[in-house]
Every structure is written in C-alpha cells, then in structure tokens.
Amino acid sequence: MPKKSNPKNNLPPAYNPKETEEKIYQTWEKSGFFNPDKLPKPRKKSFCITMAPPNVTGSLHMGHALEYTISDVLIRQKRMAGFLTLWLPGTDHAGIATQNAVEKTLRKENISRHDLGKEKFIKKIWEWKEQYGNIITNQLKKLGVSADWTRSRFTMDQEYTEAVRAAFLHYHKKGWIYEGERTINWCTRCRTSLSDLEIEHREEHGKFYYIKYGPLTLGTARPETKLGDTALAVNPKDKRYKQLVGKEISIQSVDSSVPRENPPKLKEIKIKVVGDEAADPNFGTGVIKVTPAHDLTDFEIYQRHPEIPIVKVIGENGRMNENAGVRYEGLNVVEARKQIVHDMEQLGLMEKIEDYTHNLALCYRCGSVIEPLLSKQWFLKMGALAQKAAEAVLKGKTKFHPKKWEKVYLNWLKNIKDWTISRQIWWGHKIPLEGVDDVLDTWFSSALWPFATLGWPKKTKDLQKFYPTDVITNDRGIINLWDTRMIFSGLEFMNKEPFKTVLVHATILTKEGQRMSKSLGTGIDPINLINSYGTDATRFGIVWQAMGGQDIRWSEEHVNAGRKFANKIWNAARFVLIQLPLDLKPSGKPKPKTAADKKILKELAEVTKKVTQKIEGCEFGPALHDIYDFFWHSFCDKYIESAKIQMVDKTKSADTEKILFYILAESLKLIHPFMPFVTEEIWKHLPSNNKKLLLVEKWPK
C-alpha cells in the first residue's frame, strides 16, 4: 500500500537551482559562520587558507572556478569537522596589468594616461578597482565561496600599505635592498622594468648576421646593438684568439656621424678584446661582441671586466638615442637594424646572412618585445632569502602537492638572481624612500599576503590564531612568482613558513587541448555555466574532472552530469521524506535488520572513510566519484529499491525508515562540500533539523 505523502515534507518534483541558490547563500551569510569568530564553539584547531587574490582586471575564468571550488571543498569539510576555519578573501592591485587595462579603456576615448596626468589617472584606476572588485566578489559568491568577507583585503588598502612599507624598510635596514645601474628587462610599451619572471618567450624566425671586425668575423642576431659595442670577447682557452686577449684591435666600422641622406662611410675604431668564459668557442666564430648596455649576458661580462665602457644606444622609448649617432638616432630597433645592415652591405662589412630561429623575449602583460637596457633600478638581494625558501621545502616544512613541483621550485631558487623590485609605472606602492618616484613590483606586496592579511606588522589575534596557515592553492604558473616569495617572506618576517601545503591545481584547457584565452575566444565563462546548469552542477563538473595534477581538457558533459546528480539527490530526498512519519526523531546510527540494511550501512561507513581521506589528501575528483557512486548506485539503485519492499512489511518498516533517513542525512553531509546548495536546501526540510545549518553540521566519522 502506498503511504500517504507527508504534507509537511513535500518537495517540488524537481530541483531548481535558480530559486534556491541565492536564498541559501544569504542564509549562510546571515548566519555569520563564514567568520571563524562566530562559529559554534569549542574549536581548538585552526584551519586557514588565504585566498589567492584575483586581479582586479576582469572577471573570473575557469581556472579561478577550479581553484576556488576545491578550496571551498577543503574549507567546508574542515568547518564541519570542527576546525576554527578561516578562508580569507581579497583582491590584488596587480600593478602593470591593471594599469594597462585602464589605459586600454582610455584609449577607446583617445586619451592617454599622460593626457590625464598621474593624479587623475590613479583616481580612475581606483574607480575601476571598486567596480571590478565588486564584480569579482559577487561572482565568487555565486560560486558558493564560503569565505569570510568581513576580513576581505586589498593589496593597496591602508593597512596593507603599511605592511609593504614595513617589509621594504626591514630589508633596506638589513642592506639587502640596493640601487644600481644595471642592464634589466625593459618593456618599451609599458615603459617599465620587469623581473626575469615577467617575461615570456616566443620562437621567432630571424636572421643571423656575420660581420667583419677587422681581422675577425663575428655573428649576431642584433646588428643594431653594434653601435653600443664596447669590447669583443673570446674564450680564454680558445687557441685561435689567445694572442688577442687584452689587446686593442683596429677595425673598420660604419661612420654613424654621417646623416642618413648621405651614402655610408667607413671609420676606423679601436676596440678591446677580453677573455671571458661566456664566449663559446664552438658557437658561431667563437667571438662575441660585448654590448653591456643592451644585453644581459654582456652586462655580466662587463661586471667581470669593469674596464669595459658602457654606451647606451637605445632609449627607454625603444628608439636609438644620440649615442647611436645622427645616422641612426630616432629610428626604432627594427628600422635601425635594416639601416645598419644596408650600410654594412654597402661598405662590404657584411660577410654573410643566415636564417636563424631564436626565442624572443616578450612582456608578460602586453606582449611587446622586451628591450634589455641599462637602467637605474632597485634590487633585493636574493642570496639568504632564496636559501631560506629552499630549506623550507627541503626540510619538508612546506610540501607541494603534487610533489613534482618541488623540483621546479628548487631549481629556480638555485639559479636565482637579485630581484628587480622597482617599476616605472604609476599604479602601485611607492618606494618608501625620499626622492624616488618608482613603485614596487606588484609581487613584492603579494609576497606578504599570508601574514599581511592577518594584520602584520601588528601583532594581532588573527596572526596568533591562523599563522602559519594551512594551504595555499594556485596555478603552476605562479610557483616562482608568488609561492617562493611568500615562503621566504614568511620566514623572514614571521620566522615560520606561511603554509604547510602548496596545492598546485590543474590547468583547464579546451577540449582540443588549447589554452583557454579571452583573446583567442577559447575561454569559457563559469558564470554562464552556473546560469544554465546551477552552481552545484558547475562545481560538480569541475571537481569531477580534477582527478590529479593533470591538465583538464574541459568537457561540459560533466556539468550536465552534475545537474542530473543534483536532481537525483533531490528526488531521493523526496522519496525518503514521503516515507517518514511526521514525528520521526533522528536517533544516531540505526541497527540493521536485513541483509540490505547491513550492506548499505557498511558501504556508508566505507565511503565516509574514503571521502574524508581523499579530501584531506587533496584528491577531490576521486572523492567525488566515490560519493557519487555510493549515493546513486548503492543507495538509490539498490537500497531504496529494497526499502520499497521492506516498507510493506510492518515488522520492518519502522527500522527501514530510520535507515533511509540516516543514510540520506549522512550522505548530504558528505556531499555538502562539493554541492553545498542543494544539500543545504534539502537539509532544511529534514525533520528535527530545523535549527542547525548543514554548513556547520558535524562531519561524519
């Protein structure tokens, strides 16, 4: 006999995420439980993640969605497991990136930042920041992110700025920050220096020119820098040139004082030959020209041979300057190259030209060609800091997950150079010294994130409770840019590594294996997925594919599968609720009576253990597969079908009801970190559970 539907417990026949999600999120926010201070007590152990702050340059992409979903899974599970749980959110001012984004919008109105002036331009960026910061926050909420918004930080808010200042002055006092004129990476479009990590490489097919230098011939890909040559270098062990080392030789060269309108003329110049290991006897002719002002290697040769003069021939605008001579002055690099090649050919100085493939250095923010040039910049000494950072990982104080990234991390630290920390842009933290207009590399402030967000340099309660934090989650692309620098900063300022685990998540690619990118039009907007499938389904689809550190070739079917699963949970709950008597009181683990009862309880115990272990081990995809499999195939397909028969038998029906309820309730807890909305909504309808949110229910053991 079919039971009468329990009128108090009836749910609509299908789960509707649109109607549910916003309301549920508001309930959570109102509860205050995202804030550890308001969580039910007692909670002895803390668990803290400082959120990798999204840039204020745009909206969220799939990488964010993955990153924040798996962080949220961790946070929700720990919160339920009784930890004093804090997920601290924020945004990053993202120096060059944001400045460029705002400049781009101005360009549409045909205005440059110089037209506006510094003050007005910075005001414009702040307006932009307000607007995009809010968009991002709202998108994170849509994703279900259970972060403590009351503690939200921005890398340029007042207190954070104090932290940056304190950190800089600390290093300065130690003598680790110095100003120096060195050859650095320069973006001629952004008009700023960049660190080694802020350049990208692209293969380019170019030419390789063999130029006559008096008795010698040498190869170069950049003949225009010849105008800044101040020496030649050969390997001291190279027998061919041994006798030349330390001597000055006379060579015929182009007379750059002849105006471009006139035919080129020869001029005799004298140039010194030095012996240096950087010259490889087996490459080209074994002779290299030394242009210290425009080549990083050549600058290092200069450092080993300080008697070599330096002549800067390319300006910060990327054009040849007065030192290049009237013949070339004002030409950009490409034009100058064309001109000088032409001139040398005319004068018989060009021996031959070959095809050549090499890697071109590009700005990681705007894609323009990087021009190495001599410039006065501020540097932070890396020696002691790099060593600290390496030790943290070597001693196992900080662990990477997956472990393979430790090698990448250590390898970079081994070959590290001093960090160029000054930038010539307008948007950023001003260097806190008199008479300097430069701002700091945006990563200088990001490096302080795990403790500056908790109140450093003040000695706050939050720092005491939550530092060191537990996990940081990010893309592999910023292991060196960010993780390394947070680790040595944490050790330097807090004497403790900032987190125990670096969780390097997968990269989401298109189904074809391409990088998702806005400009290529290959990106997917997670908000669109949420709008068509619901947040739980989107989170499900993402986590379902997050099987390990492997890249994910995105396939949307899994989001659809998530939508179906949400509905399956909903309907299983409907079925159970229809069966339940109105006065049922949840009373712990029920005793099994039948073989089916025993089996399902045993399987629940197993899946509980597996899911817990897998979440703790950062195996989110496998954890979700397990609970999915249990709930759908063991509980719905098998047990509910058995229960339908058992319910008819009056000697068994009461016990069966209890088991149905118990399995459902425990499953909802296990599913909640992955699919928080649908589980919370159902939880509201369960009898005698009206007071507590699933959000803070006790995680099953």
Add this chain to the structure above:
RNA sequence: GGGCGUUUAGCUCAGUGGUAGAGCGUCUCGUUUACACCGAGAAGGCCGUAGGUUCAAUCCCUACAACGCCCACCA
C-alpha cells in the same frame, strides 16, 4: 640545450603485476510507492610503437614516436 608530463571505449578521463572501469554518447527493453535530469540491459578497447624483466605486463625497465608544459644568456 636541460627538465617534466601525457598517450586506455566515439568523446572527457579513472585504474590494477593475474577475466579492463566511470561520466557523456549510441542501441534494446521498461510509465514498478522519488527521479525519463529515471530503471534494467547491450554493443563498443591487440590500454601509442618496439624491445626487455616475469609463470604472467595496460601496469615495472629501456628505446622510439606524437602532443603539451616549464626552465635556460648560447651571442
């Protein structure tokens, strides 16, 4: 140049030293007290190639190939 990763069903991916699995898709049957966003079942795989270790290899080892990523001053 150095390092790393991937290669399993039509697609996206799990997995194990001993008869190969999931989701989606396809096909057949099914309106039974939740759910057709469902149920029962089926088809579909020399587990990249070639060697080796082993009683036994998709799994361990070696080489190769394809694709992808990171690092690097080769002018």
